[in-house]
Amino acid sequence: xxxxxxxxxxxxxxxxxxxxxxxxxxxxxNMSPYLNSFRLHENVYYLNKKGREMINSNKVMSRNMxxxxxxxxxEAYIFFGCPKKWGVEEAIKDAQGNVFIRPDVIFVIETNGQxxxxxxxxxxxxxxxxxxxxxxxxxxxxxxxxxQRSLGYFPTIIFITTSDMRKQKLTKECQRYGVPHQIYTLDxxx
Numbered sequence: 001x002x003x004x005x006x007x008x009x010x011x012x013x014x015x016x017x018x019x020x021x022x023x024x025x026x027x028x029x030n031m032s033p034y035l036n037s038f039r040l041h042e043n044v045y046y047l048n049k050k051g052r053e054m055i056n057s058n059k060v061m062s063r064n065m066x067x068x069x070x071x072x073x074x075e076a077y078i079f080f081g082c083p084k085k086w087g088v089e090e091a092i093k094d095a096q097g098n099v100f101i102r103p104d105v106i107f108v109i110e111t112n113g114q115x116x117x118x119x120x121x122x123x124x125x126x127x128x129x130x131x132x133x134x135x136x137x138x139x140x141x142x143x144x145x146x147x148q149r150s151l152g153y154f155p156t157i158i159f160i161t162t163s164d165m166r167k168q169k170l171t172k173e174c175q176r177y178g179v180p181h182q183i184y185t186l187d188x189x190x
Contacts, residue, residue, distance in 0.1 A: 001035075002057045004077065006046050006070050014078050038063055044071065072122045072186055073104060076160050079189040083107045085115075092141065101137045106155075117151060123161035123170065131159075132173050139177035156180040160189065 001007055007015070013024040028035065028043075034051030037043050046061040077086060085108035091099040092106075105120035119138070123131060135157075141147065142154045157179055159170050167183050174181035 001045065001047050002052070002055055002059055004070070004074050005059075005061050006044050006067050007074060008040075008071060009043050009045070011071070011074055011078060012045065015082070040067070040071075069104075069122050069124045072124050072160055073120070075186060075189055076105070076120055076122070076158070079184075080107065080109060080118075083109055092147075094144075095146065100141060101134070103157075116153075117147075117155040119155050119157045121157060121159045123159050123166060125162075128166070128169055131170060135170075135173045135177055135179060138179050142179055154180060156182055159183045161185055 001012075009021065009024055009028060012018070012028065013021065016024075018024040018027065028037075028045060031051075034048060034054055035045045036048045037045045044067065047055075047057065047059075051057075052059065073088070077083070085106075087106045089102055089104065090106050091102045094100045103119040104122045107118050107120060108115045109118065110116075121131075121134060138157055148154055157174065159167075159174075159181065161167050161170060161183065162185065164185060167185050170183050171181070174183070
């Protein structure tokens, strides 16, 4: 919970293979002295002061506008098999050391003994013009070839979005700029 920030009951259930909702609720009830919760479409949990003290964490979470964004990011984390390398908001820098772009997540999936990098972007209430600008930046990064020289390929950009219409628009923009991409709606990865 400390690593992911906010988690819904169903996300906790999936992460820890708790089988039934009843079992997950029982465990969460037993952990209640260490957790705060609030209700969105289902209960959302995060560590309270006592919980942070128990695990020696300084990461204070508070309910804000980013909760839904974080929950969508956590759905992606579960969908992609809980990658060991999961860097939230890590910067990609240019040759001069300036921040070029900051994906929501940079993660690695190992397949057949080979690691492959991916950029994850969460599209929750983002203006489409901002998504287009990000895609343009990725296209520019791909054009410069910096990552291809070090990795041998350009990482795939994965968007998680909220609707089929937004998925179509994002797909069109990624194709327009020729960036490798995978685009999913939240319903497709749940």
